[in-house]
Each structure stands twice: as C-alpha cells, then as structure tokens.
Amino acid sequence: MTTRSLRIRRCSVVMIEPREELELDVAGLFAGAHAVRARVKLVALAPHAGDEIELDEAEAAALGRIGDTDWIERDALAGRIPESVIDSLLAKGLFVGDGEADAAMRERDETVRGVHWKPLSAVAHAFSRWHEAGVDEDVRITRHRTLTELIAESGPPPPHVTSRVAPAARQPLPSPRATAVDAILARRATCRNFDTTGTLDLARFSDVLQRVVGCQAEVDILPGTKALKKAHPSGGSLHPLEAYLVVQRVDGVAPGLYHYHVTSHALEPLATLEPGALGDFAMRCVAGQDFFADAHALLIVTARFERTFWKYRSHPKAYRAIVLEAGHVSQNLYLTATELDMGAFVTAAINEVDIEQMLGLDAVRESPIAVLGFGPRANEKTMLEFDPLGEVWDGDTLKAR
Numbered sequence: 001m002t003t004r005s006l007r008i009r010r011c012s013v014v015m016i017e018p019r020e021e022l023e024l025d026v027a028g029l030f031a032g033a034h035a036v037r038a039r040v041k042l043v044a045l046a047p048h049a050g051d052e053i054e055l056d057e058a059e060a061a062a063l064g065r066i067g068d069t070d071w072i073e074r075d076a077l078a079g080r081i082p083e084s085v086i087d088s089l090l091a092k093g094l095f096v097g098d099g100e101a102d103a104a105m106r107e108r109d110e111t112v113r114g115v116h117w118k119p120l121s122a123v124a125h126a127f128s129r130w131h132e133a134g135v136d137e138d139v140r141i142t143r144h145r146t147l148t149e150l151i152a153e154s155g156p157p158p159p160h161v162t163s164r165v166a167p168a169a170r171q172p173l174p175s176p177r178a179t180a181v182d183a184i185l186a187r188r189a190t191c192r193n194f195d196t197t198g199t200l201d202l203a204r205f206s207d208v209l210q211r212v213v214g215c216q217a218e219v220d221i222l223p224g225t226k227a228l229k230k231a232h233p234s235g236g237s238l239h240p241l242e243a244y245l246v247v248q249r250v251d252g253v254a255p256g257l258y259h260y261h262v263t264s265h266a267l268e269p270l271a272t273l274e275p276g277a278l279g280d281f282a283m284r285c286v287a288g289q290d291f292f293a294d295a296h297a298l299l300i301v302t303a304r305f306e307r308t309f310w311k312y313r314s315h316p317k318a319y320r321a322i323v324l325e326a327g328h329v330s331q332n333l334y335l336t337a338t339e340l341d342m343g344a345f346v347t348a349a350i351n352e353v354d355i356e357q358m359l360g361l362d363a364v365r366e367s368p369i370a371v372l373g374f375g376p377r378a379n380e381k382t383m384l385e386f387d388p389l390g391e392v393w394d395g396d397t398l399k400a401r
C-alpha cells in the first residue's frame, strides 16, 4: 500500500546490533558435518518500539538514508529507498509517518524525543530491562552454581587486590580512629535472612523512609521553582529518584503498594493486593530471590529521567549519574537500617517491566533502577551472608545487641 501524501522521518533513537546466533543444522547433522550453524542477524534496538526488531539488509541500509529531524515527502524517496522497504519500516515503527496510521508509534517516538535521552543510554536502559525473569534460570547468577564450579569453568577471577608501585614505594597511612560510623559500617551486611514471623514497627519504618528517601528541606531556588534537600547527593540537585513501597509486614500499614510522597513524608496507596498476589509481586520484583522477597518492606527506586535530562539534555553522563544516585540511596538504607538494628539489601536483578506494569509507569519517562528491602533479621541464619567479622551473626544465631 502506498500513501502518496505521507511525510516520513526516522525515529529518533535506533541502534543496530549485528548478532550471531547458533541454530541447529539438520542437513549438516545428517551429513555427519556440523550440527550447528552460525547466523548473523541484524537487530534494531529502538526504545520507543519496546521490543527488539529484526531487520533485513535493505531495511538496515534504508535507516541510514534519512535523518530523524526533517520530515520528507514519501515521493521524494522514490528511487532511493524501495517502496516495500518504506512500508516495512513504517510498519516496524522505525520510519515514522505523519499520517493517522502511524499515530501510535509517532507518539512513542515523540515521548523519547521529549525526555531527551542520550541514544546510547536509552538503548542500554531499555534493553537491559527484564520481564518475568528469574535468577535461577540465569546461569551467570544462579545461587545453584557454586564458586568452585564457576572457577572450574571460567578460571580464577582477576586478583582481588591491585598494586601500581613496588611495596617499598607505598606510603603507609595512620591507623583509623574508631567512631560511631565505624561501628555501623562494621555491622553492615547484605541481609538474606529476614524475620518472616514478625512485623516491623511503624516508627522504624518511618525513620528509614525519612532518612533514606525523604527530604530535609524544600527550597525556593527561583520564583516558581523549588528544589529538595535530601540525605544523598544528586546530579544538578534535581533528585530524579522516586520511592515506591511493597509493604508486607509493617505495623499500622495495610499490606499493599504505595508511592512515597516526599514533601509530606506520607504514603500514597496505589493498590491493595491479596497476601498471595502481594508476595508474588515481591518475588517478581527481585526475580525470584525468595530470601529478599521475604523482607518486611521492599523499596523500589525508580528514576524520573526527564527531571535530570531537563538540564542534562542528551548528555552522555546523565544516565550514569542517575544510576550512581541510586547507589547512594542503597548505602544510606544499609546504614540507617543497620543503626536501627535491621537488615537491608539491594539488588539489580529485578523485573523492571513487571514493576512498570504494576505501577503504571512509561519506561521511557520513569523506570526502576534498583529494588531495596529492609526489616528485622531472623534469629537464625538459613541463607548465606557475608559477615567475616562476626558482627551480625554468632555462628548461625543472630548476635545479641
């Protein structure tokens, strides 16, 4: 079908990955030759489209023939790009038309443009998100693969310490002096043993939120423009991170999903799920890591990208800054929870897509960066924790404090 009056431009962000795939070669197998055959396919990664899109060579070439700024009359492409290729790229949403039929993809593309993603970052974020994934199906991270097996397969890891000068050239530093912070740092250990029988009191739950994702001040920086002061640093002081809670066992808070309203230090109820459904969602959040899903409260850290990209437009460092910020939030949670005699965790093994669907987020604008969790520890340890100093555990029993 040819629509003569249509104007076209390329979508704003698309990258092409030549990807090798191994496929079964039945003919080769019966001929006693190779049983697998390598095939290189061209995969278009365009965040506005959502899914990966396979291209043929003519389509890949055509993407390099028109730009993403000016609209071009379709007729003007005659002779440069075959009609069938224009049609297929329009159908795939990689060419965007200004007609009715292309409205949905055009709108998605407008959203990507409007948020001001750096193309490389947009592709990296969009296509590293998981949907219904479980860590146990991933051979690189499953807990069922031991370190011994890993070393047998991959050889030893790179050394745990590096040195750039001869030992004699090192300048020794004075022994550190102990402070209250040291005591907290020494007791910080990723918690994989939450107390599933008890609840978390509202006071500590509230303290954690105030210190970790809350704000200490709302400041008028210009007439009509406010900024937040929080406990963690933020690129451009824009504080793009948002907090959502999966509350499972907190006194005085009905189990369910909440958004944390930062300036009022209050929970905004989003959904009350049946206990089973809430537990399933918690498991999905942490990709099947049941020892994390057990936490009294999960804290989903999302980023409103457009807030940071408003200043750092299409900037190569902007996405990295956001990811770093989430790391600061995580460490503040670890320290706050430790001080309040609780455990905490962070994981990047999360099902971003499932979380976005549950929270009603458009991934181009706002998407999860990490899932954290906190709550009182169990008295007995059943899952591995890294506590070489014996600050948290006395054998398998929680150390008395």
Ligand SMILES: Cc1cc2nc3c(=O)[nH]c(=O)nc-3n(C[C@H](O)[C@H](O)[C@H](O)COP(=O)(O)O)c2cc1C
Pocket (backbone or CB within 6 Å): 188, 189, 190, 191, 289, 346, 347, 348, 349, 385, 386, 387
């Ligand atoms: C970004 C990030 C992601 C992590 N993801 C996981 C995870 O998916 N599962 C897990 O059991 N631990 C996870 N951890 C925790 C590490 O395994 C843990 O920090 C490490 O074993 C050192 O233990 P420690 O935190 O108690 O010092 C993660 C840590 C970080 C910083």
